[in-house]
Amino acid sequence: MLNSKLFLSVSTGILLISLLLSLGIFLSNNHSIYKDVEVIPIDGGAIGPESFDFNPVDGTGPYTGVSDGRIIRWIATEGRWTDFAITSPNRKGCGGPEMEHICGRPLGLKFDNSRGKLLIADAYFGLLSVGPNGGLATSLVSKDQGLPLMFSNSLDIDQTDGVVYFTDSSQRYTRRDHMLVVLTDEKSGRLLKYDLENRKVRVILYNLTFPNGVTLSQDGYPDNIKRNQKGEFWVAMFSKESKILRWVHSKPWIVYVLNKIIPINFVRVSSHIAKGKGEGLAIKLGVNGEILEILEDVHGKKWKYASEVMERDGNLWIGSVENNAAIKLKTQ
Helix, strand or coil: CCCCCCCCCCCHHHHHHHHHHCCCCCCCEECCCCCEEEEEEECCCCCCCCEEEEECCCCCEEEEECCCCCCEECCCCCCCEEEEECCCCCCECCCEEHHHHHHHCHHHHHHHCCCCCEEEECCCCCEECCCCEEEEEEECCCCCCCCCCCCCEEEEEEEECCEEEEEEEECCCCCCCCCCCCHHCCCCCCEEEECCCCEEEEEEEEECCCCCCCEEEECCEEECEEECCCCCCCEECHHHHHHHHHHHHHHHHHHHHHHHCCCCCCCHHHHHHHHHCCCEEEEECCCCCCCCEEEEECCCCCCCCCCEEECCEEEEEEEEECCEEEEECCCC
């Protein structure tokens, strides 16, 4: 039986927040627009710095995974990124979505403080780890009950007992078809746990709709948002839900039919619809879920399509699977 202290918020909760925002339900007096914005381009033609973490030993970073399968590290003193690790030894032709299943697509990242290793959730290769010197990551979990993990997405670790919680967003679709998971309301996602000591993996939640992020609160409760040092949570919003997508969500069968009969890349078209005009949006929640702050770039001039917001040392680091740069906002 699942411990009652263990919980996970999935895409339905995020869609609810998005709907309330689109209807103007939230008050405007807690909106913030930071003017001190630094745009840090990703090198090598890659995009998509989705998730961040910093080395707990020396404070270096952030580290982030990008679209060509690399994990890169920011060297602040030199103002540049450097290659740190890869999740696949196959590097020929890496860069586009069509090569993700060969080159890897690292998404969630988290350092294991006691072992000094970086844990990685790769969309195609599952849960991996790499030592402090980087290089080729080592596989920890690529299958469960004999079946491959289809869409590993995010992770966090309980630093007290070495248990890793990570999401498998779908057992039907891979990351390249992620819009089909969203639009069809597909419910095969899971939350899993992996014990670094006994090396055993176990599914603790089944039948989830696109479980995405997972984060441990200060007292060890997994959630779907990024926690700051005060115990508050930042929720990154890719976009507000459009009227078209709201209608599609109410009739998921339409997506199945259209995807079968229309000779176009329906996933790509749906992605463009989901993005809309593009905007930056994130919400900070208190420990009890109260809204403390809404961060916006309404027209997407500096940042948009947020996938994660990490608060550290007076800065907000904003990631996105779509953008070709990391965003750094100064809050102090």
